[in-house]
Amino acid sequence: MSVSVNPSDQVCENGTEHVELLPATNDAHGGVIVEMREAMDPRAFLTLLKASISQWRQEGKKGVWIKLPIELVNLVETVVKEGFHYHHAEPQYLMLVYWIPKTTNTIPANASHRVGVGAIILNDEREMLVVQEKSGRFQGTGVWKIPTGLVDEGEDISVAVVREVKEETGIDAEFLEVLAFRQAHKSFFEKSDLFFVCMMRPLSFDIQKQDLEIEAAKWIPLEEYAAQPVIQKHGLFKCIYELCLAKVKGNYAGFSPLSIESIFDDKLSYFYLNRQDVQCLSSSYQS
Amino acid sequence: MSVSVNPSDQVCENGTEHVELLPATNDAHGGVIVEMREAMDPRAFLTLLKASISQWRQEGKKGVWIKLPIELVNLVETVVKEGFHYHHAEPQYLMLVYWIPKTTNTIPANASHRVGVGAIILNDEREMLVVQEKSGRFQGTGVWKIPTGLVDEGEDISVAVVREVKEETGIDAEFLEVLAFRQAHKSFFEKSDLFFVCMMRPLSFDIQKQDLEIEAAKWIPLEEYAAQPVIQKHGLFKCIYELCLAKVKGNYAGFSPLSIESIFDDKLSYFYLNRQDVQCLSSSYQS
Numbered sequence: 001m002s003v004s005v006n007p008s009d010q011v012c013e014n015g016t017e018h019v020e021l022l023p024a025t026n027d028a029h030g031g032v033i034v035e036m037r038e039a040m041d042p043r044a045f046l047t048l049l050k051a052s053i054s055q056w057r058q059e060g061k062k063g064v065w066i067k068l069p070i071e072l073v074n075l076v077e078t079v080v081k082e083g084f085h086y087h088h089a090e091p092q093y094l095m096l097v098y099w100i101p102k103t104t105n106t107i108p109a110n111a112s113h114r115v116g117v118g119a120i121i122l123n124d125e126r127e128m129l130v131v132q133e134k135s136g137r138f139q140g141t142g143v144w145k146i147p148t149g150l151v152d153e154g155e156d157i158s159v160a161v162v163r164e165v166k167e168e169t170g171i172d173a174e175f176l177e178v179l180a181f182r183q184a185h186k187s188f189f190e191k192s193d194l195f196f197v198c199m200m201r202p203l204s205f206d207i208q209k210q211d212l213e214i215e216a217a218k219w220i221p222l223e224e225y226a227a228q229p230v231i232q233k234h235g236l237f238k239c240i241y242e243l244c245l246a247k248v249k250g251n252y253a254g255f256s257p258l259s260i261e262s263i264f265d266d267k268l269s270y271f272y273l274n275r276q277d278v279q280c281l282s283s284s285y286q287s
Numbered sequence: 288m289s290v291s292v293n294p295s296d297q298v299c300e301n302g303t304e305h306v307e308l309l310p311a312t313n314d315a316h317g318g319v320i321v322e323m324r325e326a327m328d329p330r331a332f333l334t335l336l337k338a339s340i341s342q343w344r345q346e347g348k349k350g351v352w353i354k355l356p357i358e359l360v361n362l363v364e365t366v367v368k369e370g371f372h373y374h375h376a377e378p379q380y381l382m383l384v385y386w387i388p389k390t391t392n393t394i395p396a397n398a399s400h401r402v403g404v405g406a407i408i409l410n411d412e413r414e415m416l417v418v419q420e421k422s423g424r425f426q427g428t429g430v431w432k433i434p435t436g437l438v439d440e441g442e443d444i445s446v447a448v449v450r451e452v453k454e455e456t457g458i459d460a461e462f463l464e465v466l467a468f469r470q471a472h473k474s475f476f477e478k479s480d481l482f483f484v485c486m487m488r489p490l491s492f493d494i495q496k497q498d499l500e501i502e503a504a505k506w507i508p509l510e511e512y513a514a515q516p517v518i519q520k521h522g523l524f525k526c527i528y529e530l531c532l533a534k535v536k537g538n539y540a541g542f543s544p545l546s547i548e549s550i551f552d553d554k555l556s557y558f559y560l561n562r563q564d565v566q567c568l569s570s571s572y573q574s
Binding site for chain 2: 077086095108114152157179183184187188190192212242243246251258261269271
């Protein structure tokens, strides 16, 4: 493994002393972020880490974040032994954090929920777009269900559901509303789950099913969908069907998105609300 | 560090061979979960790990999960070098996963969203419960805002918002509806954020503010709240105020929770929907 020390003394600007520090950037909350990229000998790393924390302590820094790509797994033990805790991990990296001050730490909580979407799509013949999945709880059961999938981090709910429908069935569809959502717990280990039921309008009708995850896909008459025993037994499925009927009758208002701007960073985000009931907002904030 | 090998050969039941394996339990998806608890010499651990994976491969197991408490950080490198990836981490543990089969892995995605709540609480004088926070973006600005907080993993939205209001202001309040929600991205590193605006009914009125996070708390006339410049400038705040007005006028329907049962595990979860518009569901599924 090559040894490549990539020190930074950018924090030390007065020229009176030269301390080799880990390369770091300041965050917006008085802390520093170290993104390790190059392999390094653990002992050389430890020396830099100790010097860096000492320097940051003097400077009144608060949280110290260290991101270690999985290739640098040999440095994890060193970081933990200096008092860091795990914060979060993704397949290719581990993020650790250390709180320098004696005050209560204000380290942000880790992500706690996975977010899923389900799509209700009806054509003009009151047929619903449904699939049979190759894996999961309904594998091999012959149950027809609405297309579902997971929202990626950084992805809008209204975008994710369009993507999932296209991927699974080849159908182009437009997002209309969130009709309802379910919160469930312990969906994997201790993490929770939010599932958004979305109303969509089909823009194409020829199904091209995806082979990897989908056993079959078709348009099914609503009555035939509802006649499946599982729809009557399973609370969530029953609710989805009732929402579908209410939409067909035209008397159900869900939440639709409004693009709003943050004063802090000019970032746009979507605010989902019952826009039928607050039309004033719809006109002033629509993107 | 003490060495305590705690092997298990429970998976091997035919009695013809005795292989020392890591202690594991089967999961519901054809995989195994190893929860390491006792310290172990990394070389002894590696021997057991190799034997275990070999055995599980023969048995057709799919995902192998290894949970390492932070005290066993000295085993992380061994696990990664055997081909595992990180799956998720919390302050006190790291979860790693390895997919044995040659088929596409169906390892569940990690949690992608943090979930927050904000409480709109009005008393009979059209005054709103507001706070000034000691940290965060509005620290020292004098801005009065609604009480907000984070939903813990495993916690219902409707429970979290009651808890946060009580913690910050001492006010007892009843959850009524989700009026709207916002999805934002990159709220910390790459993770996203869902923020639910909740309508509450106060059950007590004497404020006992919490000292750690809250600078001040009071009931503020709605007009005075709305007159703050930030309310007019910031999209989210403006929306919250408009929803508040709509509720006062009595013409806004949000989503309220219905308790539904899963057919898979009898677990109850909450389904949030516009119950004013589907009264049939309200009667048949209410818990």
